[in-house]
Amino acid sequence: xxxxxxxxxxxxxxxxxxxxxxxxxxxxxxxxxxxxxxxxxxxxxxxxxxxxxxxxxxxxxxxxxxxxxxxxxxxxxxxxxxxxxxxxxxxxxxxxxxxxxxxxxxx
Numbered sequence: 001x002x003x004x005x006x007x008x009x010x011x012x013x014x015x016x017x018x019x020x021x022x023x024x025x026x027x028x029x030x031x032x033x034x035x036x037x038x039x040x041x042x043x044x045x046x047x048x049x050x051x052x053x054x055x056x057x058x059x060x061x062x063x064x065x066x067x068x069x070x071x072x073x074x075x076x077x078x079x080x081x082x083x084x085x086x087x088x089x090x091x092x093x094x095x096x097x098x099x100x101x102x103x104x105x106x107x
Contacts (some may be wrong), residue, residue: 011090018083021076024072035058
């Protein structure tokens, strides 16, 4: 019984972590979009060597941010999958519907 409670607590922790990761990913996307929009606005009005240097640095930052986004997507998806698998294993379901699948007829 204690083990099952611990496992349920672990799943709840995984769900909470998943929610946090999804929030971080969403916020990262918002910031990146905002920075791209600001860069486009600034690029239309700013010329010269400083503008070129700034634009190069900003593009490098945006590329790095895109890499972070991709990695966050991977981690989020893996955690989502693992959480579902653990929850199904704990509850004995194989269909993700929340109930046992053994003995159910399909079709």
